[in-house]
Structure formats: C-alpha cells, structure tokens
Amino acid sequence: MRGRAFRGAAVFVGAGGEPRPDRRRPGTSEMTENTAGRLAGADLHRPGFYDRLKINRNWLGFWFMLPAALILMLFLAYPLGKGFWLSFTDAKIGREGAWIGIENYEWLGLPWWDDADNVFWLSVFNTLLYTVVASILKFVIGLYLALLLNENLPFKALIRSIVLIPFVVPTVLSAIAFWWIFDSQFSIISWSLRHLGLLDHNINFLGDPNNARMSLIFANVWRGVPFIAITLLAGLQTVSPSLYEAATLDGANRWQNFRYVTFPILTPIIAVVMTFSVLLTFTDFQLVWAMTRGGPVNSTHLMATLSYQRAILAGNLGEGAAIAISMVPFLLVAIMISWFGLQRRKWQQGGQDD
C-alpha cells in the first residue's frame, strides 16, 4: 500500500515538473508525498504529454467539463454572439449583411426623439407592463396558494397535483384554449355573462388594446402561478412548525406569524423564484404569438414578438437582432437585482442548521 501511494505521488510530481505540496491524491499522506518529492529527480520514468492529459487533476476536470461547455457554447453563446453581430449589420434573409455600425439602433432611437421607432418603444412599454403586472400577480397569488396548500387540507396531495396542471400543459395548447375563451364571438365568458343576464353584448377581449393586454396577462398569470406556488410551498415546508408555536406563545397572531416568521425565512426562495419568473415573463413569446400576434395595432407586441416579426417574417435580420439585443440591458438589470437579492443573508451564514 505504502509502495503504491509512493509511486502515485512520484508520477504526479513528475507530471508537474516540480513538487506541488498543495495537491493531495487520495491515499497519499503528506509525508509520502514529501519523500516522493525529494526522490522525484532520481526516479522512474517521466510521463509523456498524453499521459499527463489523462492523469493531471486539472486536465481531468477539463475533460469532464467539456461536453457541457460545448453544448452551452453551441446553443447559447454562439447564437447570442451571432445575434449581437447581426444587430450591427443590414443582413436580410438570404443576403449576407454588411457592417453598418449602430445604424440599426439609431433607427430604433430613444423615446423622446421625433423620429424614434414608436412601435419598438410601444413594445418596450408593453413588455415592462406585462412583466411587472404579471410578476406581481403571480407572486401574490402564488404565495397565497402556497400558504393555503401548506395548511392541512383534505385531499392535500390531489389538490397539489391539480395546481400543477397549468404548468404542465404545453404553452401553445393553453394559448389556443385561451384564444377560444377570449374569442370575440364564441367566448364562453361572454356567453355565460349574457345568459346570466349581466351583459347584452360580447366582450371584445382580444380586439381592444387594453382588453387584449389584460387577457394576455391573465393567461400568463394562469400559466405561471403553479411554478411559484409549488416552489414557495417547498420553501414553506422547510420551516419548522415549532417556530410557529414559539411565535404563537410569544403572542403573535396569524398575520404577525406570517410577517415576522414565515416571510423573512422565505425571502431567499422568493428571490430565486421571482428572478426566474421575471426573466421568463420578460422574454415570453409563445403565449402572445399564439393568441394575438402582437395585435391589435401592435398593442400587445412584446420585444420578443416584435423582434421575431421584423427578423423572420419581414426578413430584416439585422433590425430584429437589434431589438432582441435591446432586451439584454433590461435582463442584466433584473439579474443584478436578483444577484444582490440572492446573496446569502447574514443569518444564513455559518454553522449548521440543527
């Protein structure tokens, strides 16, 4: 055993060309390694370059990382880089673009410019409205549902699985369902309200700008709530019941229990789940495209749908790419906020939990 450890260390030291006392191989005590270091010069064979690629810890780590890195490069980094580059060209579908600098961005302009691209800025407004309103609603409803599901309900497991359904249904499928629910002639909502005698005409859900926005937000919230509710529920279940009992004995009522115990303990998980929610809502495409295609009169165009329309349908790849890249600063801000929100709070540091 001693002999084997010795040999392993010797090979390793030889590989680095000089002793590296900070690297430990399993089964190699510090002493044998030092001994090996002293003997290394006089010793055995030095491994070749290819052997080193197989033995050296750093290279091994690199090999294990490589497949994942390649996939990320190919499917994330390359398209992002390509999009970035495209946004500085006048590429059209079927035509290699020429470098035109920031001209695409100049066309988009700034909102207070007279010749700014109003449709683009409308889509920015829509995206922000959509993200902010839908995220807040999703958070409030999701948290409420999570608290509700954390109580002792009859058929708890069944209700929990039912809550997940909107999340499981493919987006386009639910979008088509909502399309029918919000149809100007066949809407079940209009139909029901008319038959109840509360209305005498159909509601123009997707034909009126504000109605269309509200309808889309409603559909997005419907889809997004389960994810938030289930994640927060998982967080709630990590809170020890004795904390609530202690707080109850300390004189806290239900609201104070929530305000001073549940909510603060839940904040780390809220930060994670809301980051995801905001990023996914901001970049939403499927739901809007399936239900309104950005209409009526561009009133529901999000940056993602507008980019698609300009780049793919109209063929102006450069212009579409510029719109898509314009989302990056917004997303960076969101990520920065969440990055600070995700920092381990002081009370989470040190020690173990028990």
Place this chain on the structure above:
Amino acid sequence: MASVGIRDVRKAFGSTQVIHGVNIDINDGEFVILVGPSGCGKSTLLRMIAGLENISGGDIRIGDRVVNDVPPKERDIAMVFQNYALYPHMTVADNMAFSMKLRGAPKSEIEARVNKAAGILGLEKLLDRYPRQLSGGQRQRVAMGRAIVRDPQVFLFDEPLSNLDAKLRVQMRTEIKELHQRLKTTTVYVTHDQIEAMTMADKIVVMHDGIVEQMGAPLELYDRPANLFVAGFIGSPAMNFIRGKVRAGAPASVVTDAGGAFPLAIAPQGSDGRPVVYGMRPEHIHLDPNGLPAEVVVVEPTGSETQVVVRVAGSELVCVFRERITAGPGETIRISPDPKLVHVFDAETGKRLG
C-alpha cells in the same frame, strides 16, 4: 408566579385516547418534572398546559384561572422547545425581544429586560449573533433567555437538553437548576431521562401510557416506588427483579422456582405463599461471606465503583459495589441484598406490598 392545577385531564387524537385522566398539583415556585418513556403523553400534557393542544376533558388551571379556552399568548407562560425554535433570521437580542416587541413594550424597557436576561445567562457578548453562529449550548441558553425575558408565571421545558452532548447536558442541568433557585418561577419540565428528573426536580411525576404512575419527591420515588413500572424506571442501573413466592417466618424470604432464597426484613402481612416480584437495587447488594453464591458473568470497573453482572439461582443480577472486585468471569462470589432496602411487588397487579 403561580400554581398549576391539572384536574382529570384527558386527551384524544381522533378515537385514540393518549391521556387518561391525569391529576397533578404544582405548587407556586415548584420545579416539577414529567418523566416517562416516549409515547407516555408527557409532552402532550405539557403542550396542553402551553395551549398548543386542545384539552379533550378535565381542566387546567394556572393561578386561579381555568385556562382551557384561553389562547396561549394570554396564559402568561413561556416555553423552551427541544429544538430551541430560535428564529433563524433574528439576532440573539431580537429573538429575546420578540415577544415584548409584539406586545408593543417601550424600547427602553425591552432593552433593559434583554440585557438583564443576557446577564443572567452570560449571553452579553452574543447579542448581535445569529442562531446559526452559536453552539448547541449557547442556543439552548438563548432559548431560555427568550423565556426569562417574558417574566412569565410558568416556565415550560420540553426535553430541552436532549439535543446536547453528554457533557454539556450535565452542565446545563446544573445551570437550569441554579436558574430556578434564583428566579423561583414555577417550572414544568418534560424529559425521558430519569437522571435529569432525579437531579433537578422538586417533584417528579412518572407517567406511563397516559396515566400518572407515581408522583413525589425524587428520593421518595427512589426509596418507595409505588409499582413495578416506577421501580424499574427510576434509578440507574435499573432495579433487579426476581419472581418468587413469599415465605413468611423468621427470617422471612422470597423463594424462586430455582430454589434461591432472597431475604426479607419482614414479610408483608398475609402474604405467605403469595407470588411476588422481588426487587433490589444494584447498589443495595453487598458482598457477604454468608450470602448467596453468585457466579460472576461480567465485571465493569468504573473506578469509583464496580458494576458486576452475576448469575444467582438461574437469574442474572446487576450489582454495584464500592469495593474493587478481583474475581473474574466464571468465579463465584457471595452476595446478599440489604433486606431493609428491598422491594416487594404483587406479581399480578405490580403494586407495592408493604
């Protein structure tokens, strides 16, 4: 401070009754320990006093007030939980101040009380720390601090030492006892550890399967256990039991089926020939040249005393001698239980005789 009265209290979870009519009187300023094996209902009873469990029958009085329907926060009690139940997101000071903050006490008063409690428990330097940064013993102390700050009528402890290592447990035992001697607050303390009960309590309540087996001062329970259960539960190492029949006469004895005769000071009245269980504590068995022959099975010296397992007339007995034993396994020594200190129980009912 207040007395606590428990009058014919019952508790059922659904159709399972776990506490079957318990009566306990706790005097003002008394330190009472509820002890028993797990599942005996001691924690449930404590939680009923706290108001964390409903009372299915009977009533509980704190001071002059029946508290059956009084919410926990108005019972003026403080509880220390087994897992401490410290709020992880609050500093030590905030943990201790929480109940007073909820009550809306003025800041200066909160600070004074927290500092006083911290002084009593030696927590002054830890006030700004978070629970995760504390050791087990420190967390335990903070949990007590949270109780002291409230200056309640009654302290409730739910197995507060069972998460600590053996050494710390002994130390905290002394601390809690000292604390009680200082504050003289009525205390109800639950544990499954009879040594904790013996060393700390003014009065021990031994519970088993939802009833009180015996109640009394620690040495009273040790000297005159009312039944087999208490006899076996109190004392360490546990009492030896041998089945046999009483033989009256002078000297009286208990004779086993295998023919061993164990001495009695006096046979309980009218018990001649009655089947009984004869109990002797390991520390009440002495070396005696005229005693019963006993084959040594195991010798366990602890330094101050020697624990020896012997076989007498087919039954194994544990003995604790002050003397050092040189005999090895297989050798024979002669022992005799102190007839004035042995216990006799009815074989059928398990009740103490005489």
